[in-house]
Amino acid sequence: xxxxxxxxxxxxxxxxVAKSFGQTAALRGASVAVSxxxxxxxxxxxxxxxxxxxxxxxxxxxxxxxxxxxxxRRLDTLGEDERTRLRRTAFGFVFQFGQLVPELxxxxxxxxxxxxxxxxxxxxxxxxxxxxxxxxxxxxxANRTGELSGGEAQRVAVARAxxxxxxxxxxxxxTGSLDSLTGEKVMDLLTALAREAGTTVVLVTHDxxxxxxxxxxxxxxxxLVSVDLxxxxxxxxxxxxxx
Amino acid sequence: xxxxxxxxxxxxxxxxxxxxxxxxxxxxxxxxxxxxxLAEFHAFQANANQACWSCTTxxxxxSPLPSHGELWNDSVDFYRGQxxxxxxxxxxxxxxxxxxxxxxxxxxxxxxASPALAALxxxxxxxxxxxxxxxxxxxxxxxxxxxxxxxxxxxxxxTPASLTALPVVPGSTKGGPMPGTQWVxxxxxxxAAEVFTPFFRYAFGIGVLAVLFPMLVLIxxxxxxxxxxxxxxxxxxxxxxGTPADIRVIASVESVVSAFGGAVLGVVIFLLVRPALAxxxxxGTQYFESQLTPTVWGYLAxxxxxxxxxxxxxxxxxxxxQISPLGVxxxxxxxxxxxxxxxxxxxxxVLYVYGLSKTTHKSIGAPAYPGLLVTMVGLxxxxxxxxxxxxxxxxxxxxxxxxxxxTRRLADNPKTAFRAVTGLVxxxxxGTMVGTIVPAINSxxxxxxxxxxxxxxxxxxxxxxxxxxxLLSGLSEIPGATAYPLYSLQTADGSVxxxxxxxxxxxxxxxMRALAALGQCAPGLQAVQASDSGLFDDNPMYNTKPFxxxxxxxxxxxxxxxxxxxxxxxxxxxxxLERVRTYLTIHTAPQQSAGQGSAPTPPRTFGExxxxxxDRAATLERIVYAAVALTLIVAGCSLAVAxxxxxxxxxxxxxxxRVSGTPVGVLSRVVLMEAxxxxxxATIVAAGIAYGTSILAFVRLAPVGTAIPQLGSAYYALMGxxxxxxxxxxxxxxxxxxRMTTPGNVRFE
Numbered sequence: 001x002x003x004x005x006x007x008x009x010x011x012x013x014x015x016x017v018a019k020s021f022g023q024t025a026a027l028r029g030a031s032v033a034v035s036x037x038x039x040x041x042x043x044x045x046x047x048x049x050x051x052x053x054x055x056x057x058x059x060x061x062x063x064x065x066x067x068x069x070x071x072x073r074r075l076d077t078l079g080e081d082e083r084t085r086l087r088r089t090a091f092g093f094v095f096q097f098g099q100l101v102p103e104l105x106x107x108x109x110x111x112x113x114x115x116x117x118x119x120x121x122x123x124x125x126x127x128x129x130x131x132x133x134x135x136x137x138x139x140x141x142a143n144r145t146g147e148l149s150g151g152e153a154q155r156v157a158v159a160r161a162x163x164x165x166x167x168x169x170x171x172x173x174x175t176g177s178l179d180s181l182t183g184e185k186v187m188d189l190l191t192a193l194a195r196e197a198g199t200t201v202v203l204v205t206h207d208x209x210x211x212x213x214x215x216x217x218x219x220x221x222x223x224l225v226s227v228d229l230x231x232x233x234x235x236x237x238x239x240x241x242x243x
Numbered sequence: 244x245x246x247x248x249x250x251x252x253x254x255x256x257x258x259x260x261x262x263x264x265x266x267x268x269x270x271x272x273x274x275x276x277x278x279x280x281l282a283e284f285h286a287f288q289a290n291a292n293q294a295c296w297s298c299t300t301x302x303x304x305x306s307p308l309p310s311h312g313e314l315w316n317d318s319v320d321f322y323r324g325q326x327x328x329x330x331x332x333x334x335x336x337x338x339x340x341x342x343x344x345x346x347x348x349x350x351x352x353x354x355x356a357s358p359a360l361a362a363l364x365x366x367x368x369x370x371x372x373x374x375x376x377x378x379x380x381x382x383x384x385x386x387x388x389x390x391x392x393x394x395x396x397x398x399x400x401x402t403p404a405s406l407t408a409l410p411v412v413p414g415s416t417k418g419g420p421m422p423g424t425q426w427v428x429x430x431x432x433x434x435a436a437e438v439f440t441p442f443f444r445y446a447f448g449i450g451v452l453a454v455l456f457p458m459l460v461l462i463x464x465x466x467x468x469x470x471x472x473x474x475x476x477x478x479x480x481x482x483x484x485g486t487p488a489d490i491r492v493i494a495s496v497e498s499v500v501s502a503f504g505g506a507v508l509g510v511v512i513f514l515l516v517r518p519a520l521a522x523x524x525x526x527g528t529q530y531f532e533s534q535l536t537p538t539v540w541g542y543l544a545x546x547x548x549x550x551x552x553x554x555x556x557x558x559x560x561x562x563x564x565q566i567s568p569l570g571v572x573x574x575x576x577x578x579x580x581x582x583x584x585x586x587x588x589x590x591x592x593v594l595y596v597y598g599l600s601k602t603t604h605k606s607i608g609a610p611a612y613p614g615l616l617v618t619m620v621g622l623x624x625x626x627x628x629x630x631x632x633x634x635x636x637x638x639x640x641x642x643x644x645x646x647x648x649x650t651r652r653l654a655d656n657p658k659t660a661f662r663a664v665t666g667l668v669x670x671x672x673x674g675t676m677v678g679t680i681v682p683a684i685n686s687x688x689x690x691x692x693x694x695x696x697x698x699x700x701x702x703x704x705x706x707x708x709x710x711x712x713x714l715l716s717g718l719s720e721i722p723g724a725t726a727y728p729l730y731s732l733q734t735a736d737g738s739v740x741x742x743x744x745x746x747x748x749x750x751x752x753x754x755m756r757a758l759a760a761l762g763q764c765a766p767g768l769q770a771v772q773a774s775d776s777g778l779f780d781d782n783p784m785y786n787t788k789p790f791x792x793x794x795x796x797x798x799x800x801x802x803x804x805x806x807x808x809x810x811x812x813x814x815x816x817x818x819x820l821e822r823v824r825t826y827l828t829i830h831t832a833p834q835q836s837a838g839q840g841s842a843p844t845p846p847r848t849f850g851e852x853x854x855x856x857x858d859r860a861a862t863l864e865r866i867v868y869a870a871v872a873l874t875l876i877v878a879g880c881s882l883a884v885a886x887x888x889x890x891x892x893x894x895x896x897x898x899x900x901r902v903s904g905t906p907v908g909v910l911s912r913v914v915l916m917e918a919x920x921x922x923x924x925a926t927i928v929a930a931g932i933a934y935g936t937s938i939l940a941f942v943r944l945a946p947v948g949t950a951i952p953q954l955g956s957a958y959y960a961l962m963g964x965x966x967x968x969x970x971x972x973x974x975x976x977x978x979x980x981x982r983m984t985t986p987g988n989v990r991f992e
Contacts, residue, residue, distance in 0.1 A: 060567065080487070081486060084481070085484070087482070087483065087568065088483065088484020089484070093482050093568075095482075099479055099482055100479060101476050101480060102475075103259045103476065108250070112247075113483040113484055115247060116480075116483060116484050116485050116489065121246075
């Protein structure tokens with residue numbers, strides 16, 4: 001099947017994406033596009049398919065139907081090795097939990113994608129130290145993740161996501177396990193550093209206050225992107241004001 | 244990636260270190276035990292292949308004597324239940340052949356003795372042992388001539404003239420070569436054709452299989468310890484761009500490091516326990532420590548093969564789960580075990596019954612072995628089906644949340660649940676077989692006839708009437724000894740009368756009354772003709788049988804004028820027995836082997852002969868019980884590792900259950916039930932099948948009318964201890980459960 005000409009204005013794009021797990025349809029023709037440097041929030045109720053959409057955009061899942069585009073290339077048709085390489089070089093991830101290697105220290109975890117990318121040990125750890133400092137946990141580098149608070153662990157995850165200078169950061173409920181104050185700190189750091197680096201962020205959340213950090217918000221309902229709120233709307237603005 | 248793998252293995256905190264240590268320890272136990280079995284087998288093989296100098300055959304002594312080679316007379320003797328191998332030797336020239344273990348032949352009037360015999364000669368009264376050997380001790384025989392440290396061997400030196408002109412009985416004018424003396428020009432270097440070698444090889448084979456399988460289970464369980472936790476880590480690595488190949492390298496490094504460490508530790512443990520193992524005389528021979536060693540290939544197999552196998556096991560386990568960046572996205576959920584899993588077990592039983600039908604009283608059951616092995620493998624294959632069925636039944640019968648949680652998990656993956664108890668089930672199977680068969684064999688051997696004759700010594704003497712009379716007179720002078728003669732019906736020229744065979748004797752009916760277990764004459768007779776050959780049967784499958792009954796014809800001649808063929812001597816104590824034996828050794832011809840592969844029969848009591856048979860059965864029992872004990876140890880370790888690993892894997896759900904109000908007692912019962920259900924189900928089936936197959940073998944091999952054997956106290960003790968240890972192992976992990984699921988641990992990263 002011939003694909004239409006790619007619009008280079010978008011860095012990441014999903015076109016009519018469908019994905020099922022067994023008999024359950026998680027996505028039923030969702031389409032969304034994210035521009036370079038944009039911070040997009042995907043919102044929706046539980047089970048709406050927002051995380052599945054994020055995983056499809058990140059090349060973790062391959063859709064049953066539709067197309068995923070990244071930087072002018074079809075992502076969904078790439079092999080596992082190539083998608084793995086992209087995750088190592090172009091994507092960063094911040095999830096709610098389960099993303100850090102518990103046996104490693106905070107510094108090890110941040111250096112890990114660099115080491116996997118064949119960066120030499122010394123520069124990898126230097127970069128890790130720099131990012132941990134920037135995230136305000138420079139003194140926690142030698143701690144294992146189990147010894148960190150939830151907020152500190154998430155900051156380690158943010159540092160790791162940013163350490164490789166990725167083109168896109170995919171964040172799935174990055175503050176889901178944190179109290180609101182800690183969540184705000186994490187979001188402040190994530191969005192500020194992403195804007196500073198010009199990194200695109202795709203953010204899944206059900207929390208309007210988190211979505212308020214985004215440039216644009218889309219709503220997912222029943223496996224479809226039902227509403228594109230465009231620039232952050234009134235609802236989000238009021239949530240922001242409430243902070 | 245290797246470096247990262249090493250870092251994750253060696254520098255990843257306490258939990259990773261504990262996992263490494265547990266894995267290495269489990270592998271070490273397995274490797275040490277496997278090396279022990281290999282060493283024992285190597286010693287056994289080395290022994291079976293050792294040059295059998297006593298199998299040397301020569302030519303009749305020429306006349307005149309040649310100037311090369313040597314005169315050689317090897318025989319066997321007996322002392323307090325132990326066989327003495329004796330060589331009387333005289334060189335015929337300056338370059339005499341040397342039997343192994345010495346650097347020169349003993350001079351006339353000297354003898355060399357094995358270290359064990361030399362020690363015995365110093366402590367035993369001379370009239371019970373030392374008087375049998377002319378001359379004095381000149382040195383000890385080296386290991387090359389011996390099968391083990393406790394072997395009793397003696398080389399006695401003579402001049403050619405003295406060995407060829409020995410009077411058969413002192414005081415007799417009739418001289419000539421000592422019976423059995425040969426002219427030997429080369430000493431045999433071929434191994435002995437031992438009747439029981441294949442028998443022990445089979446026993447070893449079964450023992451090794453029985454230990455090896457649980458050992459592999461242990462090693463694979465240990466290397467996959469806390470697999471779920473590891474898979475979470477691999478998923479995190481995949482999320483940040485680790486490729487499947489990277490994961491494979493890291494998993495292999497982890498497995499290889501712990502398995503190699505365990506293998507090295509296992510070798511060290513084996514070397515430390517080797518002296519004790521050498522002294523254990525597991526198969527009846529106390530091997531030299533130098534023999535009790537695996538080959539270089541054995542060590543290499545452990546140090547290279549075990550880590551390689553561990554890496555392969557780790558990769559295999561990864562193959563079944565696809566580690567995706569979101570975790571284990573597709574665990575190949577095993578299908579519920581189908582009824583087909585019973586097929587190998589049924590096939591094994593059919594093969595076994597067929598094999599038994601091909602087994603005769605005189606074979607040792609080799610045709611039944613393939614069926615036995617397939618049955619054992621079949622039990623392992625059928626185990627998950629049994630576990631699944633038992634968990635369903637258990638879930639229906641037992642109410643409560645513990646039963647619900649445990650049976651759901653068992654039903655979900657019965658294969659994993661059964662794997663932890665595989666070793667125990669095999670141990671129960673083997674233990675039940677041995678516990679049934681060996682006591683049954685022993686009970687058929689220890690017949691009342693044997694008991695009545697246990698203190699009666701039997702010796703084939705072959706003396707003329709004059710020498711026979713002197714021998715009987717000499718024996719009667721030994722306090723506590725009563726001699727009973729059996730006279731030969733052969734004429735002086737060696738021919739036999741019409742209707743008689745070479746073993747036919749004449750025996751007084753008074754003697755038969757004194758030895759009632761050997762039969763009775765018809766009433767009114769003074770003496771009868773009878774064949775005594777049945778007395779010398781040494782087939783372990785048969786009992787001593789009476790050789791006289793009311794149908795034996797009367798003998799009317801004068802018994803004392805006949806040559807003395809056999810003498811039976813009843814003794815009142817072990818010391819008297821050895822004095823009688825010493826007297827017979829000095830005054831009769833030595834007991835020769837009837838040729839290669841045939842065991843010579845030294846003068847022994849019926850009780851001693853029975854004891855030799857029982858010892859063989861006991862040796863088999865010891866080998867298999869040793870295998871059972873090893874299997875229990877290994878299986879216990881497997882169970883501990885599997886239960887402990889399962890707890891680590893389920894830290895999160897168990898902690899959440901506890902946080903949400905589930906008492907620790909309920910969780911403990913879940914852990915206990917998860918191990919107990921497969922263990923009990925498979926144990927009952929294994930014990931039942933083993934008992935049934937043993938009874939089939941027993942019915943096939945035992946004399947008609949023998950009572951069906953019951954399992955003895957030793958069996959119940961061993962099995963009870965084994966199962967108790969298994970449950971103790973599980974309960975040891977329960978404090979870990981309490982500590983791990985402390986609500987304070989509810990944060991998981």
